Amino acid sequence: MRYFEHVLVGLAMMPVDRDLLRYARLIGALGSGHTRFTFLHVLPPADTTARSSGAMSSLSEARAAIEQVIRAEFGATEDHHVKVVSGHLVDALLSEAAEVGADLAMVGHRRDARGRRSLSRRLAIKAPCSVWLVPEGSSPRITGIVAAVDLSMPSALALSLATLVASRAGVRECTALHVQQPSSIGFDLVEREDAERALERFLLPLDLHGVNVRTHIEEAGTVSGPVQALVEQRQLDLIVVGTRGRSPSAAVLLGSESEHVLVESKVPVLITKEPGERIGVLRALLDREFQPRYRPRFG
Numbered sequence: 001m002r003y004f005e006h007v008l009v010g011l012a013m014m015p016v017d018r019d020l021l022r023y024a025r026l027i028g029a030l031g032s033g034h035t036r037f038t039f040l041h042v043l044p045p046a047d048t049t050a051r052s053s054g055a056m057s058s059l060s061e062a063r064a065a066i067e068q069v070i071r072a073e074f075g076a077t078e079d080h081h082v083k084v085v086s087g088h089l090v091d092a093l094l095s096e097a098a099e100v101g102a103d104l105a106m107v108g109h110r111r112d113a114r115g116r117r118s119l120s121r122r123l124a125i126k127a128p129c130s131v132w133l134v135p136e137g138s139s140p141r142i143t144g145i146v147a148a149v150d151l152s153m154p155s156a157l158a159l160s161l162a163t164l165v166a167s168r169a170g171v172r173e174c175t176a177l178h179v180q181q182p183s184s185i186g187f188d189l190v191e192r193e194d195a196e197r198a199l200e201r202f203l204l205p206l207d208l209h210g211v212n213v214r215t216h217i218e219e220a221g222t223v224s225g226p227v228q229a230l231v232e233q234r235q236l237d238l239i240v241v242g243t244r245g246r247s248p249s250a251a252v253l254l255g256s257e258s259e260h261v262l263v264e265s266k267v268p269v270l271i272t273k274e275p276g277e278r279i280g281v282l283r284a285l286l287d288r289e290f291q292p293r294y295r296p297r298f299g
Contacts, residue, residue: 001164001207003031004130008102010093010123011041011066013057015136016108021073022140023268024106027132028074030142030168037080038100041066042092059084090122102129109135124243124271130161131271138268142169144236148227148261149176151202158242158272159203163211165238165270173212175234176203179226180219192217224261231267240270 009024011017028035041062043049049056057065063084070077081100085092097105105127109120124131147162149155159176166174178199180191199215218226227239239261261269 001160001209003164003168004035004104005031006036006038006100006102006104008093008097008100008105008129009037009039010105010107011039011069012108012110013041013062013065013069014108014110016110016134017069018073019136019138019140020106020108020134021070023132023134023138025074026140026142027104027106030165037074038096038102039066039070039074039077039080039082040093040096041084042089043084043086045087059086089119090126093123094126094128098128104130104132106132106134109133111136127273130273133265133269133271135266135268139237142166142171142238144173144175144234145171145238145240146175146177146227146230146234146236147240148223148242149178149199149202151178151198152242154242154272154274156202156206156242157274158240159213160206160208161270161272162238162240163206163208163213165240166211167209171211173214174208175214175216175230175236177216177218177226177230179223180217182219182221224264227261228265231265237267238270239265239267240272242272 004027007024007027009020011020024037028037043057043059043062044052063082066084067077067082070082083096085096093105093107096102105123107120107123120131120133124133142165145162145166147155147159149159159174163174166172176199178195180195195217196215199217203213203215216230220226230236231239241261
């Protein structure tokens with residue numbers, strides 16, 4: 001498994017950009033200088049600006065403002081690409097991610113945009129690559145990680161990537177959280193032992209990058225509750241969850257409850273996707289060398 005090689009950072013020209021850029025600088029540092037960045041800001045489409053009565057920025061003005069913030073919070077941009085376009089926000093981000101072949105998209109998560117129809121949620125569902133959501137006010141650090149696993153292949157990818165990030169950040173331990181659905185008679189000792197053995201077997205073929213994985217099993221009807229409780233209890237600062245496709249043209253988070261994790265979390269959330277998982281018509285059209293991809297082997 002390779003670390004992120006091309007990262008797309010979506011900037012909004014809002015205060016959250018500063019936290020996002022500081023965090024992006026951390027992600028770049030973990031790549032040892034081998035990670036390329038594309039910084040993208042999307043202006044409203046022309047038909048929208050024509051009807052607006054407020055002050056609007058031109059492409060050149062917006063680019064100058066964006067570059068100033070990037071230099072202040074991220075650093076020099078000579079080795080990276082800064083782009084300002086006009087269009088519909090989510091469509092522009094998705095198109096750019098596909099066109100440049102990004103393996104990670106990063107966006108800020110404003111405090112006032114935690115609803116189910118927020119940009120972050122829509123991008124996480126539709127993006128052709130992994131997505132890293134950085135809530136407003138996040139510190140640029142990674143000291144403790146929890147990966148939510150359900151013993152599926154997508155969650156195997158999530159845990160393997162979580163340990164890769166942990167190893168790059170110098171974090172020696174990562175928590176694998178498995179939420180067991182409650183039964184009518186409760187979670188007895190035999191069921192817990194069976195779940196623990198299944199989780200141990202699940203870890204065997206995975207490349208954990210030399211990081212110790214601490215397993216944790218909870219009986220609960222939701223995923224978000226145990227995740228948030230563990231984050232607070234152990235003072236973790238990164239949540240990793242996987243995605244799976246339910247149709248050739250869509251990918252959803254592992255259960256609707258995991259959507260609450262990404263929109264409610266006060267710490268950054270990394271939503272992992274297998275390369276090409278949601279390739280879709282857009283990527284196939286943009287990539288002339290498009291070829292079918294096969295599931296990666298772990299371990």
